[in-house]
Each structure stands twice: as structure tokens, then as C-alpha cells.
Amino acid sequence: MEADGAAVLLLRRLNSILDSDPLIDEVGFVHPTQLASLVGSQGGSLAGDVDCKLYCRDHKLGISTDVVVTLYREAKRAFFEAKKKYEAEEGTDSEEMEDDLIRFSRAVVLLSSDFGTAWNSRKMIVSKKGLLTMFMNELQLSELILSYVPKSDQAWSHRRWAIKMISGKSQTLQEILRKESELVEKIAERSKMNYRAWNHRGWLVSFMTREQVLTELNKSKSWAGLHVADNSSFHYRRRLLMRYLKNSCHENEKLPQGPSKEECHLWKEELNWNESLLKKYIGREALWLHRRFLSLCWIRHFSACHSPLPCFSENVTGGPDHFLDQELNLVTSCLVVPDNNFDDFEAQATHSATYTLWLAKQLPRTGGVEFAEKLRENNICSLVHKFCPNISFLEMIADANQSGTQGGN
Amino acid sequence: MEMEMGNSGLAVEKHVQYILSVEKRKDDFVSVVMEHLRLNGAYWGLTTLDLLGKIHAVDVDEVVSWIMACQHESGGFGGNIGHDPHILYTLSAVQVLALFDKIHILDIDKVTNYITKLQNEDGSFSGDMWGEVDTRFSYIAICCLSLLHRLDSINVEKAVDYIVSCKNMDGGFGCTPGGESHAGQIFCCVGALAITGSLDKVDKDLLGWWLCERQVKSGGLNGRPEKLPDVCYSWWVLSSLIMIDRVHWIDKEKLIKFILDCQDTENGGISDRPDDAVDVFHTYFGVAGLSLLEYPGVKPIDPAYALPTDVVNRIFFNG
Ligand SMILES: [Zn+2]
Numbered sequence: 001m002e003a004d005g006a007a008v009l010l011l012r013r014l015n016s017i018l019d020s021d022p023l024i025d026e027v028g029f030v031h032p033t034q035l036a037s038l039v040g041s042q043g044g045s046l047a048g049d050v051d052c053k054l055y056c057r058d059h060k061l062g063i064s065t066d067v068v069v070t071l072y073r074e075a076k077r078a079f080f081e082a083k084k085k086y087e088a089e090e091g092t093d094s095e096e097m098e099d100d101l102i103r104f105s106r107a108v109v110l111l112s113s114d115f116g117t118a119w120n121s122r123k124m125i126v127s128k129k130g131l132l133t134m135f136m137n138e139l140q141l142s143e144l145i146l147s148y149v150p151k152s153d154q155a156w157s158h159r160r161w162a163i164k165m166i167s168g169k170s171q172t173l174q175e176i177l178r179k180e181s182e183l184v185e186k187i188a189e190r191s192k193m194n195y196r197a198w199n200h201r202g203w204l205v206s207f208m209t210r211e212q213v214l215t216e217l218n219k220s221k222s223w224a225g226l227h228v229a230d231n232s233s234f235h236y237r238r239r240l241l242m243r244y245l246k247n248s249c250h251e252n253e254k255l256p257q258g259p260s261k262e263e264c265h266l267w268k269e270e271l272n273w274n275e276s277l278l279k280k281y282i283g284r285e286a287l288w289l290h291r292r293f294l295s296l297c298w299i300r301h302f303s304a305c306h307s308p309l310p311c312f313s314e315n316v317t318g319g320p321d322h323f324l325d326q327e328l329n330l331v332t333s334c335l336v337v338p339d340n341n342f343d344d345f346e347a348q349a350t351h352s353a354t355y356t357l358w359l360a361k362q363l364p365r366t367g368g369v370e371f372a373e374k375l376r377e378n379n380i381c382s383l384v385h386k387f388c389p390n391i392s393f394l395e396m397i398a399d400a401n402q403s404g405t406q407g408g409n
Numbered sequence: 410m411e412m413e414m415g416n417s418g419l420a421v422e423k424h425v426q427y428i429l430s431v432e433k434r435k436d437d438f439v440s441v442v443m444e445h446l447r448l449n450g451a452y453w454g455l456t457t458l459d460l461l462g463k464i465h466a467v468d469v470d471e472v473v474s475w476i477m478a479c480q481h482e483s484g485g486f487g488g489n490i491g492h493d494p495h496i497l498y499t500l501s502a503v504q505v506l507a508l509f510d511k512i513h514i515l516d517i518d519k520v521t522n523y524i525t526k527l528q529n530e531d532g533s534f535s536g537d538m539w540g541e542v543d544t545r546f547s548y549i550a551i552c553c554l555s556l557l558h559r560l561d562s563i564n565v566e567k568a569v570d571y572i573v574s575c576k577n578m579d580g581g582f583g584c585t586p587g588g589e590s591h592a593g594q595i596f597c598c599v600g601a602l603a604i605t606g607s608l609d610k611v612d613k614d615l616l617g618w619w620l621c622e623r624q625v626k627s628g629g630l631n632g633r634p635e636k637l638p639d640v641c642y643s644w645w646v647l648s649s650l651i652m653i654d655r656v657h658w659i660d661k662e663k664l665i666k667f668i669l670d671c672q673d674t675e676n677g678g679i680s681d682r683p684d685d686a687v688d689v690f691h692t693y694f695g696v697a698g699l700s701l702l703e704y705p706g707v708k709p710i711d712p713a714y715a716l717p718t719d720v721v722n723r724i725f726f727n728g
Binding site: 123243362 | 441442445446487488491492493495537539540541578579583584585587588589591614615617618621633634635636655658659660
């Protein structure tokens with residue numbers, strides 16, 4: 001494909017803006033008339049005929065929507081041309097060819113964030129050079145792109161690649177982990193329930209020390225409490241909690257004493273916090289799912305333990321029976337549907353009855369026979385029919401549970 | 410427009426026209442930013458056409474020679490001509506060739522070799538040479554090799570163990586161990602376990618429960634708790650429920666109605682939710698979902714291989 005003159009100028013202009021301001025932290029695709037008025041009123045940076053198509057001021061880059069396709073096409077053309085040249089002369093170590101590839105691939109990913117081949121060329125050159133500053137530039141570029149395409153799979157993946165590469169080279173890994181966590185929180189604020197973002201934060205957990213896990217648990221608490229519908233943020237806490245447990249299981253491998261006092265305390269605190277959220281935010285699915293996890297773990301790892309638990313001996317929580325009684329009290333209190341505010345309370349009752357049935361189905365496997373008995377006494381089956389109407393699979397499960405025949409094959 | 414009561418069913422002809430028009434459209438912004446995954450797009454569009462009995466509306470030779478031009482010397486396929494290979498596009502290439510009964514034109518050893526090299530020590534798969542690991546890639550590797558009759562070229566036992574290590578306490582699966590359950594990832598893990606004959610590793614009642622909780626009041630399915638329903642999850646959730654034999658747990662009639670409500674009955678195509686803009690991706694998943702629901706006039710689709718049942722039968726029983 002032939003290069004067209006105006007397009008070449010535009011791309012050159014874009015590249016020089018990006019070169020001259022490495023601190024650009026926002027990109028906007030702006031309607032042409034709006035961009036023209038920005039250029040006219042403020043006189044950002046000017047350069048000939050392409051003036052009113054690109055605009056940069058205060059580290060904010062504006063691109064006129066009517067040139068996006070042209071610019072993208074030219075960036076792609078230039079990128080593939082540079083790539084071809086580079087591959088043809090591999091081994092000649094030409095700085096100039098590498099620079100071209102880095103600059104043109106940057107333009108491509110700015111305009112089409114999941115263009116994997118352009119990200120790959122960057123990986124190839126940056127890993128060949130092996131310079132810490134170059135890896136840091138990759139983190140910066142992908143952060144810029146995530147600021148306006150927060151779900152870009154390739155941009156997140158590129159960060160993980162860069163962090164893995166740095167982790168062997170740099171003393172600053174712990175600092176990077178802290179910043180990554182903050183970045184995800186910032187992006188999650190604008191892009192709700194973003195699976196890719198939270199998955200990235202969860203990925204960081206495997207690099208964390210025990211202390212960092214605790215710090216993260218504390219830090220992520222207030223955000224989670226303000227975004228109670230975001231299941232991903234609660235899943236992040238589950239991942240941290242499991243990591244904390246697993247770490248200590250590992251340490252205790254030779255001494256199977258069961259969970260420590262701190263662990264019991266941590267879990268109890270999470271259960272109490274979750275209960276307070278359940279009562280404050282009525283009818284939120286993600287909160288009830290978090291409770292399913294907490295309760296099942298509690299019974300499996302803590303209260304089902306045969307050796308006396310340190311926390312039980314201190315009488316902080318009481319034994320398994322006590323725990324299940326408490327849960328039944330909570331459930332009962334959530335089944336009350338007042339006449340006003342109907343919808344939310346109805347959802348609360350549905351979630352709460354479902355939670356009870358879910359625990360009942362899970363417990364026989366963990367040896368909680370008494371709980372199953374208790375539920376039968378409390379007539380979980382009629383609870384489900386009453387509070388989960390029209391959710392036929394729950395009614396089927398409840399009926400099967402009642403008659404003692406376990407479904408499944 | 411919005412008062413179109415009494416939905417008259419699936420607008421087959423309109424959808425066929427829509428798919429064919431997308432193939433030809435190359436100039437707007439949407440098609441431009443999609444060109445790096447055009448091979449995925451070809452799979453979505455062509456499978457839809459086949460399910461609707463209209464695959465012959467396309468020029469087979471043209472499609473096949475374009476696909477072969479996307480192959481890299483390593484054996485893997487790129488999303489378009491000149492793009493780097495990735496396992497994501499390699500599966501789409503094999504699937505599209507399967508639709509046209511053209512798998513035999515492939516250098517099977519070469520493709521097999523590309524995929525086999527992506528298996529890691531722990532049994533997981535990377536998507537390409539840059540090393541990102543995801544259970545999606547495990548599914549793709551297993552599905553692709555099975556279609557090529559080369560499952561024995563990888564360590565299946567380790568691959569299965571890795572997938573099982575991604576199982577969560579809610580019965581679902583994530584992209585890596587400890588990752589949040591997500592309907593798309595669940596489809597991949599259950600599909601891979603189904604193909605390798607390892608469904609006994611799934612807690613069917615528990616996973617079935619999680620999947621059924623995806624059905625919201627409108628009848629549509631979401632992909633994770635508290636999310637809005639979306640037509641594409643009709644495929645991921647339903648196919649998983651079928652594979653674990655729990656599809657009778659959801660309300661099929663309401664789901665059919667939800668999918669049909671997402672059609673653009675004027676210009677063809679299906680969107681993620683009623684009244685949103687249509688795209689090929691959701692058109693495919695809507696039609697594939699209806700196929701799983703045994704909607705009349707749509708060919709049956711295999712829930713694990715994501716190909717029409719007759720295509721899968723041709724590969725495994727007549728090949
Ligand atoms: Zn969707």
C-alpha cells in the first residue's frame with residue numbers, strides 16, 4: 001500500500017507530540033468542531049495543516065474523530081513496513097530500525113489497543129535491549145491506553161509480561177506491586193466490574209509476602225465496602241484470604257495444628273464485616289456469595305477441626321454448633337419483608353433462603369450433619385418455595401434435599 | 410420500531426444478509442479496529458451461516474485461500490494476513506476449515522507442533538510465544554488437537570490437572586488458579602474436560618447451581634454475579650449446562666424470548682441486549698444459543714466443539 005501525503009504528515013505529527021511529551025496521561029477522541037475550537041481558543045501546539053486534527057495541552061492528547069481511521073491505516077502501514085525491514089535485516093542491530101518499530105507500534109496500539117502483533121514487536125525489542133527504563137516505558141504506555149480502554153486484554157497482558165521481566169532484574173518489585181494495586185483500584189472506579197482489571201490485581205497476589213497480603217486486605221476493604229455490587233472486588237479479598245491461609249498451611253506442614261489464632265481472628269472479622277454490609281445494603285447478590293465462601297471455609301478450616309482451636313478456647317467464637325446457630329439467626333432476620341421497600345427486601349429474602357440451602361447442600365461433604373438436621377427442623381424446603389418463587393432449579397434442589405435423595409449422577 | 414409486539418420468530422434471511430454484508434464491509438471504524446481478529450470474525454460469521462443452512466452463500470475457495478494466507482511459518486495462524494500467530498486464531502482457522510470439510514489441506518504435523526510447543530511444565534498452555542497463560546488456551550489446544558486427531562501429542566493428564574487446579578469453591582472456573590469464576594472461562598474448562606473425557610472432575614450440582622443463578626428476571630443470562638444479561642452468555646452458560654447435564658434447571662422459554670428480543674428485525678443481526686447495536690459476535694452467540702435450545706430451523710451445534718453437529722460427526726465418524 002502506498003503512503004498518502006496527508007496521512008504521513010499526521011502520523012509524523014502524532015509521533016512528535018508523543019516524543020515531546022512523555023507525560024501524556026489522557027487520550028480523547030474529539031469531534032472535529034470541538035477540537036478546532038480547542039485549538040483556536042488555547043493555541044495548544046500548532047504545526048501547519050494538521051493543526052486542527054491533533055491537540056496536546058497539559059499532558060492531554062486530543063485526536064479528531066474524522067482522522068482516526070486515516071491515522072490508524074497509516075500507522076499500521078508504517079508499522080508493517082518497519083517490521084518487514086527489521087526482520088529482513090535481523091542481526092544488523094540497527095538502532096534506527098528499532099526506533100521506527102517502537103514508534104510506529106506505539107501509534108498502532110494507541111489507536112487499536114488489542115492489536116497483538118504491534119505489542120509483540122515491542123516485547124521483542126524491549127526484551128532484546130533489556131533496559132529497565134524501557135520496561136518502565138511499557139508500563140506507562142499500557143497505563144495510558146488502559147485509561148481509555150480499561151478492558152484491553154492485550155494492554156493488561158503486556159503489563160504482566162513487563163512485570164515478569166522486571167521481577168528478575170529489579171529491586172523495586174514490591175514498589176511496583178503496590179502501584180499496580182492502586183492502578184487497578186483507580187481503573188475499577190471508572191470501569192465497573194472489570195474482570196480483566198481485577199484478574200490482574202489477583203495475579204499480583206502470588207508475588208506478595210504475608211505482610212503485603214495483610215496490607216492489601218486492609219487497603220481493599222474500604223473500596224469493597226463502597227462498591228458492594230462488585231463481585232470481582234470481593235473475589236480479590238477471597239484470593240487474599242486463601243493466600244493467607246495457604247501460606248500458613250505451608251509453614252505448618254510439619255506441625256498440623258490447624259489454623260492459628262490470627263487466622264481465626266481474620267476470618268471472624270471478615271464474617272462480621274460482611275454481616276454488617278448485608279444489613280446495610282439490602283438484597284446484594286455479591287455480598288451473599290461472599291458469605292457462602294466465608295462460612296464454608298470457616299466450617300471446613302476452622303470449626304470442623306477436631307483439635308481444640310486457640311480461638312475457641314478463648315471463647316471468641318464458640319464451636320461449630322454456635323456458628324451455625326448464629327447463621328440461622330441471621331438468615332431468619334433477613335427473611336422479613338416489610339410492606340414498603342418491597343423489591344430489595346424480597347431480593348434479600350431470596351438470597352438468604354438460597355444461602356441456607358446452599359450451605360445445607362455443601363455441608364454433608366464437610367461432615368456438618370447436625371446442620372443438615374437443623375435445617376430440616378427449620379423446614380428449609382418451605383422457605384425456598386416461599387422466598388424463591390419461580391426459581392425452579394432451587395425448588396427442585398430443595399425438594400430433593402428434603403426427601404433425602406441427593407440429586408446428580 | 411420499539412412497539413413491535415408479537416415477535417414473529419428468528420429473522421433468518423435478515424441475519425444471513427447481515428453476515429454477508431459484514432464480510433464485505435471494510436471501511437468503517439468498527440471493521441478497521443476488528444481487522445487484527447478477522448479470523449475469529451470469519452469463524453463467528455461462517456458458523457452462523459452454516460447453522461442457518463446458508464454456508465453455500467460464500468465462495469469456499471476464496472475463504473480457504475485467505476485462511477491459508479494467515480498461516481505463519483511456525484504452523485500457527487495470525488488473526489489476519491501478516492499478523493503474528495496466536496492459538497486463538499489457530500483454532501478459528503481449523504474450525505472454519507472443518508466447516509468446509511477442508512482440514513485435509515492443512516499440514517497437520519506443523520499445526521500440531523505449534524500447539525504442542527505451547528504446553529508448559531505444569532500442564533497449562535500459553536497463548537503464544539510471549540507466555541500469557543489462560544484456561545481459554547487450554548481449551549483451544551485440546552479442542553484443536555482433538556479435531557486434528559492429535560490429542561496424544563500433548564500431556565493430557567497434566568492439562569486436565571491444571572484445569573482442575575483453576576476450580577473455585579463456587580464450582581466455577583477462572584483463567585488461572587484462584588481466578589474469579591466467569592461463564593466464558595467455565596465454558597472453556599468444561600469443554601476441555603468434556604473433550605478429554607474428564608467430566609467426573611466437575612462438581613455438577615454445584616457448578617450447575619452457579620450457572621443457573623446467571624439467569625435474571627428478563628430470562629437472559631449474565632456471565633458473573635450482578636452483571637446485566639448478555640446474549641453471548643446464552644452460549645457459554647447453556648453449552649456448559651448441557652455438558653454437565655443440568656440444562657433442565659433453567660427456564661428455556663424465557664431465554665429464547667430474550668434472544669429473539671435482541672434481533673434487529675429490520676437490518677438483521679443480534680445485539681448483546683434489546684435495542685443495542687448488533688455485531689457478528691453476538692449474532693453468532695444468539696443463533697448458537699437458539700441452536701442449543703433446539704429452536705426450529707437452526708441446525709444443532711455441538712456444545713464442546715462449538716461446531717455444527719454434522720461437521721463434528723463427519724470428523725469423528727466418517728473421517
Ligand atoms: Zn456479550
